[in-house]
Amino acid sequence: MNEPDASHQPDFWRNLRQQIVAGRPWVDRAVVIACAVATGLVVVAFTLLSEAASDAFAHARAADGPLGGWGAWLALAWTPALTVAVLWFTRRFVPTAMGSGIPQVMAALDDGASEARRGALVSLRVSLHKIGLVSGGLLAGLSIGREGPTVQVGAGVMLHARRWLSPGAGIDAHDLMVAGAAAGIAAAFNTPLGGVIFALEQLTRRRHLSHSSLVIAAIVTAGLVAVSVFGNVTYFGKLAVQPLDGGLFVPGLLVALATGLAGGLFSRLIVVSMQGGADRFSRWRRAHPLRFAAGCAFGVAVIGLVTNGATAGAGATTTRALLEGQQDLPAIYTLLKFCATWLSAWTGVPGGVFAPSLAIGAGIGHDVALLAGVGAERAIPLIALGMVGFLAATTQGPITAFIIVMEMVAGHAMVLSLMATALLASGISRLITRPMYLELAALLMPPPQAQPSAAGGAGDARQPAAAP
Known part of the structure; x- marks a missing residue:
């Protein structure tokens, strides 16, 4: 075996002096x-x-x-x-x-x-x-x-x-x-x-x-x-999220499938809403953006009235309560949170869909647990799977989704099930739509001939960028 050439080894003291x-x-x-x-x-x-x-x-x-x-x-x-x-x-x-x-x-x-x-x-x-x-x-x-x-x-x-x-x-x-x-x-x-x-x-x-x-x-x-x-x-405090047991395999699979479909639909709905079209709502939004936003916000307020305020905001409080097995939600909370988030994004106001997506996913996991007759404590892993599945389907970033949710809920015990759900839900979403953030970013890019120069970029910067 050849001895390593000492002349090619780093000179520690010389490098240290150079850094100092x-x-x-x-x-x-x-x-x-x-x-x-x-x-x-x-x-x-x-x-x-x-x-x-x-x-x-x-x-x-x-x-x-x-x-x-x-x-x-x-x-x-x-x-x-x-x-x-x-x-x-x-x-x-x-x-x-x-x-x-x-x-x-x-x-x-x-x-x-x-x-x-x-x-x-x-x-x-x-x-x-x-x-x-x-x-x-x-x-x-x-x-x-x-x-x-x-x-x-x-x-x-x-x-x-x-x-x-x-x-x-x-x-x-x-x-x-x-x-x-x-x-x-x-x-x-x-x-x-x-x-x-x-x-x-x-x-x-x-x-x-x-x-x-x-x-x-x-x-x-x-x-x-x-x-x-x-x-x-x-993010959600100290939780005791346990791994899935064998009896939860089928409900867990249903959660992955449901979040993949719902997340893909949500992502596509957001992109289509921002792109606009020839329909009357898109024409109204282009012609009267403030009036349109008022109409969407009124719809959000009505939904909030029906759910006693559960759909307002990011939904972190509701999500945490679900993870702790304490929340008694309206039967259609998930659907209403879905609609409230979509309408809020459609107004064009500054605000994200990251945390609301977690709330919607948690609602899907909770709903599947109820349909499967799973008790409150055993439903917690399904709620965590719903969070990672819907977030992965919406963003089409499965690795980001499973890492973030795992860290947020201290769910290291169910890392494999979180990863599998994220990959499956994201894969289903890709059958429905292209990645949401890439689509929305493309809407912000001006045509090549309209690309602003360093001297004349101020005028282009005034154009609205309605991307949620």
Whole structure:
């Protein structure tokens, strides 16, 4: 056996000296870490503000709230009015903040996007507006989430680091946006591994990130900031999710099939709604977007009245109650949450479908358990399978879905069943529709002849980007 050539081995002391005396690279690293800290702080602020908005709406419509028994009925006027106000402001001042923000980041990551277009889609200004506008939608009682929007928020904060990086830093806009988006989703769900997988599966189109350690460092730093505020707990608290037993194989298979079909339909419905067509609703939306949004919001308010407010907001409280076996929901909760989320997205207001998808999936798992006669405690694994199945079918990101749900529910004991459900549901969804976020990102890309130049991009940036 040949002895290794010592001349080809790393010179530890020489490399260490070079790292110590290299001044500017350390400054660049410090800038990236500082922006990662800022991303974590912004996500924390976003979380606190959005939760306060959801709580305020729930308190206002509660029987013991400041409006008494009239709160639930006044929501029929409050929800459309505030929705119109949020949409008007968004269309007037920050049209690229519409929808969830994930398609905007994907469009900004496209190699053909100009600097002006990229800055219009992802920036610190858009991120700060996004926080307030999503919170406004939650205050209105719409069925939207903040987790998807944190992707655009985190990407905008991290992209801001470019102005302080040296020309030789070797860190480009693509890596910064991917790192910020991954850090945002990781801090929002407290799922660091899920953030990494989301970035690799959904966002980056490169075979490898030129600075993979940048993504990890940003996620760890932003995650530490979030953990220091909220504590090192899972998204749904401490749960006891047990693995599937043999008697749950058939119900579990039904959950995977049902979530695959429902998630594919939901994804297709969202894309078709955003694309528009020759039907009267699409014509009404194009001609009178504010009136159309008011009509959709009124429908959401009616659904909220029927479900006693269970369909409002992201649905995290309802999902957690289902996972704890404590929630007694209306028989048609799942269908109504599905419709409320679709109508909320159709308004065009800033807001995501990530967390509502988890709520819909949990409802499907709960419904299958009821049909199969499964008790409340044994139904918990089916609810977890419903969450991962519907999320995987909606996003067509099975690895991201199963990792995020596994981390959220501390479901390491059922990792194989979660993985199998995600793959099956995603495969069924692909028979119905193409990936939702790719389709929505394509709607944001201008034709080649209309691609804005660096000097004239401002006019194109004013066009609404209604992608949920």
